Amino acid sequence: MENPIIHPDFLMQSDVARELYHDYAAPMPIIDYHCHLPAQEIAQDRVYKNLTQAWLYGDHYKWRAMRTNGIGEKYITGAASDWEKFESWSKTVPYTVRNPLYHWTHLELVKPFGIKEILNPRSARRIYDNASEQLSSGELSVQAILQKxxxxxxxxxxxxxxxxxxxxxxxxxxxxxxxxxxxxxxxxxxxxxxxxxxxxxxxxxxxxxxxxxxxxxxxxxxxxxxxxxxxxxxxxxxxxxxxxxxxxxxxxxxxxxxxxxxxxxxxxxxxxxxxxxxxxxxxxxxxxxxxxxxxxxxxxxxxxxxxxxxxxxxxxxxxxxxxxxxxxxxxxxxxxxxxxxxxxxxxxxxxxxxxxxxxxxxxxxxxxxxxxxxxxxxxxxxxxxxxxxxxxxxxxxxxxxxxxxxxxxxxxxxxxxxxxxxxxxxxxxxxxxxxxxxxxxxxxxxxxxxxxxxxxxxxxxxxxxxxx
Missing domain, CATH: 3.20.20.140 (Metal-dependent hydrolases)
Structure with missing residues (x-):
């Protein structure tokens, strides 16, 4: 289903806000002066094999939400396959409504992946395969993501x-x-x-x-x-x-x-x-x-x-x-x-x-x-x-x-x-x-x-x- 939330004017309630964002804010580059990104992955221009590796590994925001949703640790940080972990995350996303994770998730699907669907169990396989293909092909290597x-x-x-x-x-x-x-x-x-x-x-x-x-x-x-x-x-x-x-x-x-x-x-x-x-x-x-x-x-x-x-x-x-x-x-x-x-x-x-x-x-x-x-x-x-x-x-x-x-x-x-x-x-x-x-x-x-x-x-x- 096409995402009705993440559109060009998302979060902006006035003409002035929209003009300020589209004409002034959006074109500006990003200086990220504090993060915990691994320098090794930047230097090696890492290519992720799938969306779970890029999205769920190390993300304790998502892990907390999954635990709260009744997902067992096997499917969060445990021995489950990458697909099983993503599938468990897709089951959690609909229940993150009013948590910032709901917005972040769909913003990150739109950019850099160009995916405009809402993530839920019905769309999970399609989204996973699409994003994973872009990642594993090298099209969205770490440096390419930064440039995007x-x-x-x-x-x-x-x-x-x-x-x-x-x-x-x-x-x-x-x-x-x-x-x-x-x-x-x-x-x-x-x-x-x-x-x-x-x-x-x-x-x-x-x-x-x-x-x-x-x-x-x-x-x-x-x-x-x-x-x-x-x-x-x-x-x-x-x-x-x-x-x-x-x-x-x-x-x-x-x-x-x-x-x-x-x-x-x-x-x-x-x-x-x-x-x-x-x-x-x-x-x-x-x-x-x-x-x-x-x-x-x-x-x-x-x-x-x-x-x-x-x-x-x-x-x-x-x-x-x-x-x-x-x-x-x-x-x-x-x-x-x-x-x-x-x-x-x-x-x-x-x-x-x-x-x-x-x-x-x-x-x-x-x-x-x-x-x-x-x-x-x-x-x-x-x-x-x-x-x-x-x-x-x-x-x-x-x-x-x-x-x-x-x-x-x-x-x-x-x-x-x-x-x-x-x-x-x-x-x-x-x-x-x-x-x-x-x-x-x-x-x-x-x-x-x-x-x-x-x-x-x-x-x-x-x-x-x-x-x-």
Whole structure:
């Protein structure tokens, strides 16, 4: 059945919205400055064998919906065939109505596959065969998919011990898309488990050929990797905080004692953990400033809540939630300390709990310094909030507390090469909100002004903001 939902004017309720989207937003290229796409698959220009491989492998959004729909794990992450997994997904899609997955699914079928049918058990085989043929033929290899979506720049997410070999290999290809690494040092700060931390320090020692005995050795090894990333084109860092910004005071001698304690295999108490993480996060932020990087903080995830589920399936497999801790005070202290020392680089804050929208949007205004438009950014709705309601709330909070016109826009935060439709989704929602304001007499129908703002949010602001 022809899809009655995903049509050229999907989500847009006014003539102004439609003009803004079709004439200004849609033609703009995409800079995806934060995602989890595997650099290896980009460098090798992977060809997927079928739609399940491209669409369902690693997509915990879909996995959560399938579990909720009563689908057994065998047909989600288990031993079922790729067709059986897709068939199970097709049975779930009709029940995702009013979940963003319903929109995302059909947007991703239209682009890049040109499939305009509604996915359900009756259409599943036809859609699966059509899309799988396009993928397996090489017509829609990974690089071809990126080009189909008009993606021009991508930042992956990479651990400091990563060799970046696939990024280096990609630079030697003739593909014109820029693929840059992003520094994600979370494991270097995570001292909540001595065994896990020490295993990571050993990997860092191996990557740097540094014998890490003292805290100074640890810092020097990590700094070496920071500089290595910079030489390999990295200009962006990212930090996932599952707790308030750590801002404990700690001296050098005490820091050495804490490091020696955990390197000796002894667990740290919470106070010691907080002191170590405080020192490290601040030091990393100083390095980011020295290199002129943009730093990102993703705040508010409560990960791996279902212990049994994690044990059976694995981490990052759909057992996470929105956290509800308070961090306004600690974030203010952290940013202020950097500002006092002249070490606050361009910064993006993403919150996962919508109750914090206005808090974050107002906080960034405290540290705008006139050096660059939108130096401090309230990041787009992410993870549980990268849907229509979440995007609208983020846009409205930013509009009320700051300058929406200086916003660097959307990202995918995804492991799927098909998820670039989220940029289209965001652009349609943005244009509709502005169009509604014009229709209500709250904004002038100045298409030149509004079009410039829309194009800035879709592409131009990010192009100017990031050194990619």
């Amino acid at each position: 979506f008009n993606v021009v720049k991508v930042c992956t997410t990479d651990d400091p011990v990563d060799s970046l070999a696939w990024h280096q290999a990609f630079t030697k290809s003739d593909c014109t898309i820029a693929v840059k690494p992003a520094w994600r040092p979370d494991k270097a700060l995570d001292v909540r488990n001595a065994g896990g931390f020490n295993a990571y320090v050993d990997k860092l020692a191996e990557a740097t050929a540094v014998d890490i005995i003292h805290f100074e050795d640890f810092i020097n090894a990590l700094k070496q990797r920071h500089e290595y990333f910079h030489r390999n084109g990295c200009r962006v860092s990212d930090h996932g905080l599952e707790f308030p910004f750590p801002v404990e005071e700690v001296g050098e001698k005490e820091l050495e004692i804490i490091f020696n304690t955990i390197r000796g295999g002894k667990e740290l108490n919470r106070k010691e953990q907080a002191k170590f993480m405080s020192a490290m996060l601040f030091e990393l932020a100083v390095w980011n400033h020295e290199k002129g990087w943009v730093q990102q903080f993703h705040v508010g995830a409560l990960r791996d809540v279902n212990t049994k589920g994690v044990q059976n399936v694995g981490q990052a497999c759909g057992f996470d939630s929105i956290a509800d801790f308070n961090y306004a005070h600690s974030m203010g202290l952290f940013l202020n300390r950097l500002e006092e020392q002249g070490k606050l680089t361009k910064t993006i804050i993403y919150n996962l709990n919508p109750r914090d929208n206005e808090m974050v949007a107002s906080m960034i205004g405290n540290f705008q310094d006139g050096s660059v438009p939108g130096k401090m950014q309230f990041g787009s709705g992410w993870w549980f909030l990268d849907q229509k309601d979440g995007m609208e709330k983020q846009i409205n909070a930013l509009s009320n507390q700051g300058l929406l016109s200086r916003f660097v826009g959307m990202l995918t935060d995804s492991r799927s090469f098909l998820s670039f439709s989220r940029h289209e989704y965001f652009r349609r929602i943005l244009c509709n909100l502005i169009g509604e304001d014009v229709k209500n007499g709250e904004l002038p129908k100045d298409m030149e002004l509004l079009g410039e703002i829309v194009q800035g949010i879709c592409y131009n602001n990010a192009e100017a903001y990031f050194d990619l």
